Amino acid sequence: MARGRQLSRRSLIGGGTAALAGAATLTSAGAAQAAPAATRDVDVAVVGAGLAGLTAARDLVAGGRTVAVLEARDRVGGRVVNLALGGGEVTEGGGEFIGPTQDRIRALADSLGVATFATYNTGKNLLHKDGRRTPYATDGLLGSVPPIDPAGLANAAVVQALLNDMARQVPVDAPWTAAKAAEWDRQTFETWLRANAVVPSAKFLLDVACTSIFSAEPRELSLLFVLFYIAAAGDASHPGTLERLTETADGAQQLRFVGGSQLVPIRLAATLGDRVVLGAPVRAITRTGTGTGGSGSGGADARYTVTADGVTVTARRVVVALPPPLAARIAYDPLLPAARDQLTQRLPMASVGKAIAVYDTPFWRADGLNGQVVSDTGVISSTFDNSPPDGSYGALMGFIEADQARALDAASEAEVRTAVLKDLVTYFGAKAAVPTSFVLQRWNNEAHTRGGPVSIAGPGVLTQYGPALRRPVGGIHWAGTETSTYWMGFMDGAVRSGERVAREVLAAL
Template sequence: MHVARERQLSRRTLLGGAAATAGAVTLTTTAAGTASAATRDVEVAVVGGGLAGLTAARDLVAAGRTVAVLEARDRVGGRVVNLPLGNGQVTEGGGEFIGPTQDRIKALADSLGVATFPTYNTGKNLLYKDGKKTAYATDGLLGAVPPVDVAGLANAAIVQASLDDMAKQVPLDAPWSAAKAAEWDKQTFESWLNANAVVPSAKFLLDVACTSIFSAQPRELSLLFVLFYIAAAGNESAPGTLERLTETAGGAQESRFVGGSQQVPVRLAATLGDRVVLNAPVRSITRSGTKYVVTADGVTVTARRVVVALPPPLAARITYDPLLPAARDQLTQRMPMGSIGKAIAVYDTPFWRADGLNGQVVSDTGVVRSTFDNSPPDASHGALMGFIEADEMRAYDAASADEVKAAVLKDYAVYFGDKAKSPTSFVLQRWDNESFSRGGPVAFAPPGVLTQYGAALRRPVGDIHWAGTETSTYWNGFMDGAVRSGERVAKEVLAAL
């Protein structure tokens, strides 16, 4: 890792994102490129150096096209980032998991020599509910089922089956065209749950699933968007299911990347060399004759085609001339980012394993309500990772890093005992406070958005094309969806050039 970038990442981690804005526009030379190259003339300008933009660039270059990738940050990866722990060790501050049917991120990682290893899942999960802590097995007949009352489990199973059945009726490439799209899109996920998850413990389980998946509350989400998201949790041969979204073994959290997930975009960017320009936030995209002028801090690129590989609300912060069509602009005004942070406490050993625990918690209280064992495959140290999501994250957005740390360690001690109070180090990534993310893991659709504006999500505007995980028809919101969107948009651009 470049020394200067490691220092910047460490500083951003300690401040919970406050340093990101200050350092993001500093023009520095890195292994991937430099913003000192003031002008470039290429066939395709790619805005965004995350997995989507880098994948699109890879495929365009492979087809013999000239490309420039403009990345606002001082690193590649977007919502995928490794956080340094010292002594060459890292942990993941953003997207990290990979599971079955996530074929495209797996193929990309394989091609770059980035291996995977199983997420630690040996031992029992913990349920903390109503002030009581209960351990439960992950390998029962029904899988990892929290030990709530029988009526709640039965109701939750019915609700899950209903959601999966409805999701099968949602066309992945056009969810707004589903036969019941208007009915589903006019209500929140919360209102539907209130009518169907009628046992309180079942409602609790579905609420936890919702915040864990979207980093948003059920009241914020369109039911149609939730159904689409479930349908997208699969591939061409395996329909999506809610279980695949939420499970560890056999689900989206099944595996992790050796060396951290950012190894994938870092190695991918290395194959593109100086085509990737860092510290170059794009400010405007202007049509000039038959080309576009893409103006970023420190660099201007002229191109025949432009790929914007950013979440919709961030793509909206660029100035476009001519103006974007109203439908596209209205769409971006209505798709907010989820609210999420990740807090990782590091210990000499993963001590919870000796107690027969796998480090995974589901809780009804606290700032951290779900956790994972984020230790490296050799268990050379222990790491507990907690998600801070939705209302809990928003409540701490303005808090100091020390205040967040104190709240997180209090929760960890409740779940895992007094040893959790004294980590050897602690890192925090608050995506809400990142100037070039402003939340995560995905931009979501509230009621009324998909049926009114969804068609503008992928539709090109002139010679501007849209990528990013939010545009994917499979694994929307995940690293796999980002890769798929890059592959899709590259084909789209190549067909048009």
């Protein structure tokens, strides 16, 4: 982006419809485009070139195996994408932040030479509630707690502590085995909150936390799923906490990547060269040969034919690194076991979009604000400062989530832009009305994602179908952030799942 000059308006609404910074880099590094009647024979076929699939492919190649990665889009990264702003500048349209205990994505980025910088967090947050705009400090004794009434703060603190305590009782590798799993899985998070967040202002804070974390309403989520998600926000040495999910400093929003988060999968894919095939949506996975199929362990002589647009791959093993609802759209022969298929029917994607307004300067900083908002109204109820490390221009990012995202699914880009800028003016003043550029990513309308940031589980899903989440089906193995025991729903979880599935496949071959 040329500093201080007017920029053309760009958008990214559907898959493959906008310029993606770095896509040409990947192509020039050797990624192949599917060609008519192309065929490949490899040890392992990987479906999906997001962080999970690419990490699995990297480790499989390091283990001496031949690999082909088939990606439906014309880019790599999956739910991680850079949006072009012009002049070589980008902003993040999907997965963006990393924080403490997210060691696997950090290690991957370090190995690829992708640096991090701190999310802008200097100055005051804003609470917009009941029509009032209240700045508040983020470094007090209570951290970044919005200034609600004392009774609400006390109730919210009790509820937060209770959630953390309950989450410590949930095994991250098998939440359905928790002692109270049946009790917690038969109720929604909404039902539990109504019984425990009894002060309206406390309920407001927990509702905002829920939509910010899951891009889903409390009524859509099983309490057990929420507790597992909290438990997963850590590692073996650091139990997960709700605070780690919601905070910027010392939390999951602490750092961003220089060059945008998609630079990580772009560079990772470049190390794989033409093993990565773009524009090749997989339509069918068929077991061939005489090995055990179906729900069996897979025989040594079993093989699989993976049929994609423009390319067919035969392999001894298959890694499907897609969100469960998208994995379910592939035709499997033999049919998947009922438990696996029923699971994927019950893990819908949440609903999310990101809107970024770009300005000549980050003008809110001069007003002592850090760009972060918590609001009880508007189409964007939480925002972040998405400016570059040097602050050479300003960028305000707003999440469009849950009910608000669904309400705007059929709206035009112009209508969404108008609604978003109205909210930004409410929060930051008249200067927010005239951005130099505006970009929009609506994951609900993305052909090869259809929502985000993660699949969610309602009541009864984990206890009835959870064991099928990672269990291989013959020679078909499952990856993706939804299968991770730590940091499910995050980039770190995707990397962890790729590493886990590669170990699984290498042990089986």
